[in-house]
Amino acid sequence: MPVRLVDVARRAGVSPSTVSYVLSGNRPISAETRRRVEESIAELGFRPHAGARSIRRQSTNVVAMVLPMFADGQSSVQMQFVFAVLHAARAQGYNLLLLTAEDGVAEINNVVNSAMVDGVIVMEIQVNDPRVPVLRALDRPAVLIGTPDDAESLVHVDFDFAAAGAMCVQHLHDLGHRHIGMLAQPADTFARQAGFALRARDGVLQELTDRGLNPTWIPAQPNPAGVAEAIEELFGQDPELSALIVYNELALPFVLDRLRQLGRRVPGDMSVVAICPDDQAQHLLPAVSDVALPAAELGRLAFERLVGLISGTDQPVSTLLEPHLNRRGSAGPPLRR
Amino acid sequence: MPVRLVDVARRAGVSPSTVSYVLSGNRPISAETRRRVEESIAELGFRPHAGARSIRRQSTNVVAMVLPMFADGQSSVQMQFVFAVLHAARAQGYNLLLLTAEDGVAEINNVVNSAMVDGVIVMEIQVNDPRVPVLRALDRPAVLIGTPDDAESLVHVDFDFAAAGAMCVQHLHDLGHRHIGMLAQPADTFARQAGFALRARDGVLQELTDRGLNPTWIPAQPNPAGVAEAIEELFGQDPELSALIVYNELALPFVLDRLRQLGRRVPGDMSVVAICPDDQAQHLLPAVSDVALPAAELGRLAFERLVGLISGTDQPVSTLLEPHLNRRGSAGPPLRR
């Protein structure tokens, strides 16, 4: 029932190899023959059997993407990575296979050793990530979104979270703030040592310290109660707090909400700067100044690197996207007292 | 370099066919031989070439999932479907291939005609969905999440959105509310005729009408400005509004926020009932009564149906999950005036 290459060949009155060469373009074919073959393909609706094809070519035109541990679709940043990679892949005729980190490293080995995929993209790299040695030993290319401990061992792309954190501090400090706190990712994100959470926090704290300010920070659950608690704790640490750096995109709306409830106007009584995808900051009230997290760009870039590796061209081992500040209405000079 | 079945056979001192039979279990194998073969497989780290395998078996153990048009990762409900299917698939040794609806129906045909996947799951079915006829013509099984126009033509699973809407109305009406409005999905969701949005709205409006109440509703963008505008519009339509049905999970926090800004206490001045995933309602302040949207359950069920079809067992054509109300603090009797 499925139409095979030989069926196309028979109908076009040529040999199977000729059809194959028309398909691959690996050999010159006369215009007339090509026309007949292509017509035959169209009329029969022929699609080459991907499995049969993959056994002779060494590729499948499929790449795997490994999702973060505990991915549940709640974190829209994670999803933006997936969609960016997905769209980049589809645009180049690649298909995307989804793997869950829960499957563990075994499954990564599985799909590449069974020749299902041409390469792998792994996101949300942790410090001491057990997947990194596995990826290095793979005989197919891999690209990381995030920075591994040994930064030279695997091709990776990342956002400069430390610089982003520092940039937030700098912006607020320049505005005149001397009491700056950070509301960071949930505690379990730190518990699993996610690189982005650690680096952003350390970037903020380092810059605060460098400028002689108190390093004040707290993780927060992304729900109203968690945010309320975190903000209270921050004020406990520094009652004079006049500015907040929020790197917790899901919590951001609740932060604004909570500040309003506490009677603190933004930016009059409290300045807020976020590290988050731009579209999640700009539609809030007030629109929030942010250091934009270029998730889509990173995903796209990661795939680009991967196809580069697959096609055998050298790729830069490390690519760090520089932060960029979007000034909006949520940050201003502190009130005089 | 990649280790093949013959390598395993040679090392175990058996023929290739024996190795294959050990792998598939399609033939009795003596304990001793099985042991030797399995040992050989383990030591060589052999993984059968998926492509080569797929050409003889008629299956790949991969299923495709077609994402909604305009999926951007913002809608966590969409993502819950994907993750539910993904986890169900992985749990059964299946892999999941992601397709974007933007690719159009051609790509669906592509992956199944090239024998890349054993079946397809399609979510977010629209009225007059162009993918439905394509899926019907496929020579591989398909399962819909959502209800097609011709409800008997394809196996599908869905949530009874109409009943969910009606249940919200009933709950609020029973509490004594006579002025009930609905804040629904964004306008563009209605514009693309997404079945879930239409059915939920119509369920609400029908039930309101049946009970002699005014059918008041408005679509809303899921951001503070959009929600503020929508709520204003609802009050414009019915100044005596005392209860709100929210089917717009992303907007829900902003709704509570906005009501607070307007000085309306929940549930004192305004009762709120949501249709949304339970975990998105229960952590808000106040916790919101909801008709839980069983996204994970639907995804799991859809995959279960698909493997059923793949293995050739008959499946119920239509499965409609019944709504269930979770009473929380956000809905109470209206204030006496």
Add this chain to the structure above:
DNA sequence: TCGATACGTCGAAACGTTTCCGCGAAAGGG
């Protein structure tokens, strides 16, 4: 006019599995 080149096509082998068929040895029945 003749030999060498280039072009277009074909035949056949290969890719790594699965599975049909068959064969020898062991087990069971009379």
Add this chain to the structure above:
DNA sequence: CCCTTTCGCGGAAACGTTTCGACGTATCGA
């Protein structure tokens, strides 16, 4: 003790492609 059945395994063909080598014919230079 012989004949039949069962059991365990091997040989080889098949699956649908790709690609290597080769072959005829037209083209070109001399």
